[in-house]
Amino acid sequence: MIVSKQKPFIEILSALEPVSRVFLIGCAKCATVCKAGGEEQIWQMQEDLIAAGKDVTGSVVIDEACHMLRVQRDLRAKGEMVKGAEALLVLACGAGVQSVSAGSDRLTIAGLDTLFLGNIRRFGQFEQRCSLCGQCLLNETAGICPVTVCPKGLLNGPCGGMDEGRCEVNGDAECVWYQIYLRLRERGEEAPLTAIKPPRDFARNLRPGSLKLDK
Amino acid sequence: MITPAPMSSTLREKLESNHFVVTAEVCPPKGCDCGEFMEKARSLKGLVDAVNVTDNQGANVRISPLAPAALLTREGIEPILQLTCRDRNRMALQSELLAAAALGVTNILSLSGDYISFGDHAGAKPVFDLDSVQLLQTIATLNAGRDISGAPLEGAPSFFAGAAAAPEAEPFDLILPKLAKKAAAGARFFQTQAVFSPDRLARFTEAVRPLGVKIIAGIILLKSAGMARYITKNIPGLKVPPEVVAELEAAESPLETGVAIARRLAAAARPFCDGIHIMAMGREELIPDIAAGLRNEDN
């Protein structure tokens, strides 16, 4: 899922500075799971905005804010509430915000900072294990991603700062190459440690990405 | 045609003919005045065989090491240009290397680089387009007259490449395959992190010797117990053992004791290496005291 968190309220307020009437949009998927833009947060945001003197014309929590057609349909269904607002405050990831801005002439305000594609470790705890590199190496790295879990993205083994399996960048974290090494030891394999990996092909990961499925 | 400066490496000649070498490092200035840098390097002339010029050390912005390294070659002081993968992508690394070759800078130490967050530009984009192994391969490819996309070069360099090693890091089984990769990718010497345990250096040497790579063991001058504690805490890959800290703590003159410790470690390392790399931490004038009696010609 896409992990996001709310911007400080003061920043949201300052983005809303020029307007008084606001419509709120949340997302029922990722932003709900990370408690950044679900029903509860939309309700809380409404309270806070009213307390700050804003007029909230209405709100909607869209099933998947990244789905552009669905967003436009749901907003049309809200008719006057949306039309009556000067700004749309979106508590969804950056993709969700742009589903909204793509189909509306209203000022669209992003209420969240979008952080990473994350795994849910347990309730309320998320970690990044894949950074969408476009050329998955997991089959060569014992199923653990050095591109993401190593802050330097090193493909050929630990840097000189690794010691006792700890990462030089964050002493509380295990070096990804230590994790890979332990996993391989369990399996009695070592090829992923000894084969030199070539530089990544960044042409596989150009921005903006796009994909069209063959019919 | 302008002929590039000749690329020669007395470091290579000495290592290949089994001369025990001494290297030291000098940090380039934060700024463009290389006066003090040059003074320091000149004072090392004759005392060391080559001088490492560090590359934005500790992820702090300084002058590109290429300029001071080139100034050294002009004065007949042999530089080892440190090159990290942190700040340059594969294109910038290659063009920097070609520039080094044109200026007669021959010895290159290939490094990943300390992470950005350790330095003074914590918000900068970390590059790490290549890693130290891939950078060594790149150097070998340039030496063979091509860039890494396969295009031929006008004038091929002849770099003498080395890499870093941390002989005391654990688990050793994990770092050894990377050392083997570095050797396979063209590293001809290892300059190691500071060593404190002759036993671990012996283990390292036994494993690395078959790779055909020369070993230059790192010896650090600890000036006080406080400094020893500071580097243990703040410098990645450097860990001063508690008994050494205690020895400095109890010393009447910590600096003298620090020199004695360094001399002792260097002597203990001598049988397991082909040279030592002295990190004198600003007290370069003490290098002769630490290296005394180690080199073949001194004996």
Ligand code: SF4
């Ligand atoms: S290698 Fe890592 S970042 Fe790339 S796709 Fe696989 S898991 Fe994701």
Ligand code: SF4
């Ligand atoms: S210690 Fe390991 S995970 Fe951390 S930066 Fe170095 S190689 Fe990457």
